[in-house]
Amino acid sequence: MEEIDYFLAEVDSYKGKPFDIQPLISKSIANVIAALVFGKRFELTDRTSAEMCSLLNEFVSSTAFQSSINFFPFLNYLPGDLFGSKKLKRDFDRIFEVMQSIVDEHRSTLDENNIRDYIDCFLLEQKRKDEASEDHTFTDKQLLVTVSEFFTAGMETTSTAIRWGILYLLHNPDTQKRMRKEIDNVVASGRFPSLDDKPKLPFCEAVCYEVLRIGNVAPTTGPHALKDDVTMNGYVIPKNATLFIDLDSINMDPDLFSDPCKFNPDRFMSEDGVVTGTEKIGSFSTGRRVCMGESMAKMELFLFMTSLVQRYEIQKEAGKPLPSLDGIEGLTYSPKKYEICLSRID
Template sequence: MKRVEKVGEESNINKENLIKAIGDLFAGGTETTSTTILWTILYFLHHPDKQTRCYKEIQDIIGSGRLPSMKDRPSMPYTQAVVHEVLRIVNIGVFGLPHSVDEDIIFHGYHMPKGTVVIPNLDSVLSDDKIWGDPDVFRPDRFLDENGQLVKREEFIPFSMGRRICLAEYMAKMELFLFMTTLMQRFEFKPVDPDNLPTLKGVFGITHAPSKYEVRAIPR
């Protein structure tokens, strides 16, 4: 930015756009990450066996004497699979951001003139029973192969796809891994009333968030 200003070139690399870009990253990354963490804890209340399995992996790889780091991530496929399954089953964004067609095209028999606004329905892929078999079931193992290693699924598109994929995808995955492993390392999450679990029905707003619920966070 300083180089462009020094030579007097006209460019979009300026302070105004820098501030807006950073604001977008913070807003997008904070809201979606915190909401995903809330969903993950909620699903742990409904599936305590999944929480136990994650904690075992944390103890095997990290232990309790230090904080998790990104170097641990490749060695923790099940924890990654849990995050993937939460992102898939709840689909924080539901719809992708609006795009526009840059030229007249025919797509599956539909004529789309140049400039047509297109909003991708991500949920139609992430909850398709032809792809996932049992999309309404919380099953992290669907992202693991026969050797227990993480599998990259082409249909896993919670951050959209293509050249306009979510800019904060890698930052979000990093945050989710570090926050969730640290929380699970330090706390066990249990329901306030085991006979009356919080609903898994979400609330639609800027993101698809869980309904408000209470949880017991018990120090390990």
């Protein structure tokens, strides 16, 4: 909620003129994660934060081109950087460099009686296990990798989902109006929607679920490994095989969602106006390896979407066609670059 105040103040500065909202959303979502991991947020104009967001966005969008290196490692030794893997390593070295400086600052100011954030918790547990001479995995490298993964997984996916949401509302102005009417009937003027309002905003919640389904930000899961041989449809998948789950086959299954290519939030609304059927969505996977950031991502999507719709009308630039709904495939599935006009509603 605090970050949304800064986010909308920055949106106001564009005064309804067309702009690409992607960098602003990325930095705002990164700040939500930074508050948990680093114990502080960055100014939206902060250069280091902007660099981090840019590097992480580039990593996620370019990963699809690294797959050949994974299967044929010798390709990495060819002259030049045909597959972009060397640049990817340089980018991640820079990310680790920034993370390391923040960890070093935390280590030098650690107060066991005043734990500020995730890094402090990790360092305290590391210290306790070292003092007890216990074997453990709380290493410095593990901390850097974990913190980086929080940002890689938590920033790009959620910011991309919000961008899909804005794009689909741009293509569906009647959905915007219906959301705004529901918000106006529930939320008192002068404040933004909160999570306490969510049970009274079922259509807004249904819109968010439909964005998660059709936006399909993570079409496949990360790699998993089988503990035992599994027989499926007559095929044996051997123990220890690397397995990727095709979540797209769930979210776009016509047996689960009629006319799946159509944006239709009402598919998650019952006749008596209650949100229903959301358990069929596969966006966060399922079981013991379900996405650990699911609840946080849903909160962010709901709060950013409702706050935007409450205050602005989402429009395309006059005289230009609507941006494409086609996406770009990488580690995530993201919209093509687009610009919007956010006209303040007073």
